[in-house]
Amino acid sequence: MPQEHTANEVAHAAAVRSMFSGIAPRYDLLNHLLSGNIDKRWRRRVKTHLAAILSDPNAIVLDVACGTGDLSIELQLAAKARVVGTDFCRPMLTRARAKADALSIAIPYVEADAMQLSFPDETFDAATIAFGLRNLANFGEGLLELRRILKPGGTLVVLEFSSPSIPGFRSLFNFYFARVLPRIGGLVSGSRGAYEYLPDSVSKFPDQERLAEMIRSAGFDDVGYQDLTGGVAAIHSGTRT
Ligand SMILES: C[S@@+](CC[C@H](N)C(=O)[O-])C[C@H]1O[C@@H](n2cnc3c(N)ncnc32)[C@H](O)[C@@H]1O
Numbered sequence: 661m662p663q664e665h666t667a668n669e670v671a672h673a674a675a676v677r678s679m680f681s682g683i684a685p686r687y688d689l690l691n692h693l694l695s696g697n698i699d700k701r702w703r704r705r706v707k708t709h710l711a712a713i714l715s716d717p718n719a720i721v722l723d724v725a726c727g728t729g730d731l732s733i734e735l736q737l738a739a740k741a742r743v744v745g746t747d748f749c750r751p752m753l754t755r756a757r758a759k760a761d762a763l764s765i766a767i768p769y770v771e772a773d774a775m776q777l778s779f780p781d782e783t784f785d786a787a788t789i790a791f792g793l794r795n796l797a798n799f800g801e802g803l804l805e806l807r808r809i810l811k812p813g814g815t816l817v818v819l820e821f822s823s824p825s826i827p828g829f830r831s832l833f834n835f836y837f838a839r840v841l842p843r844i845g846g847l848v849s850g851s852r853g854a855y856e857y858l859p860d861s862v863s864k865f866p867d868q869e870r871l872a873e874m875i876r877s878a879g880f881d882d883v884g885y886q887d888l889t890g891g892v893a894a895i896h897s898g899t900r901t
Contacts, residue, residue, distance in 0.1 A: 669797035676795050677749050679854050684751035686849040702888050703731045709817050714739040719785040724774050725792025729756025736765050746770045782811045790819040794865045803878035810900040822894035823867035868894050
């Protein structure tokens with residue numbers, strides 16, 4: 661059932677889409693540069709959470725807010741299940757398609773808003789969202805929409821920046837994220853705003869426990885999480901009730 665969105669939510673989505681359109685050409689380079697390539701390892705960890713589903717030739721997996729396709733490609737490599745990617749930013753999807761084509765991997769990439777996905781109820785065996793949930797105008801409604809397109813018993817996996825738990829490390833990470841990253845990101849992408857938005861959006865995103873609670877409230881069981889790199893990021897998972 662389509663949800664009503666407030667004027668603020670519509671404006672937020674338009675600003676996010678335009679921001680990602682602007683940085684799409686440099687998005688991959690900056691991701692790997694700014695994370696020291698750790699982001700690749702984090703996406704591979706998502707794959708281990710879905711090993712059973714990915715080995716099932718009858719299963720279908722949706723990667724939401726797929727961006728330039730790194731997670732969907734990682735999931736589809738050697739999988740028997742079918743993987744579909746979706747994002748609302750066309751320049752990001754164009755890159756995803758080119759990367760999948762270059763590897764001769766067939767992944768349908770569908771342009772759609774994560775808050776109002778263009779798929780029927782109960783279509784997918786698993787849904788992933790990597791560094792996407794934080795960008796949505798309403799996290800709770802985004803989770804409900806992910807639940808809607810999952811089959812009962814389907815698996816949700818969320819990869820997102822989180823809250824480092826070790827105090828000294830947290831200060832160091834916050835300094836890097838708030839002071840160093842926007843300068844490098846701004847220089848390489850030409851959009852300092854996008855790389856100021858990144859630490860800002862991470863600071864407003866729920867920490868591990870609160871996100872787990874939100875996922876439960878959205879209608880998922882067996883909710884758990886795993887910290888990555890001392891809690892810089894976390895993988896949350898749950899089963900659709
Ligand atoms: C930080 S990127 C992450 C891309 C990819 N998942 C990855 O792991 O690199 C965030 C992506 O979320 C997409 N996005 C943000 N809000 C969205 C929405 N409401 N609907 C669909 N995609 C959205 C952006 O277009 C962008 O491609």
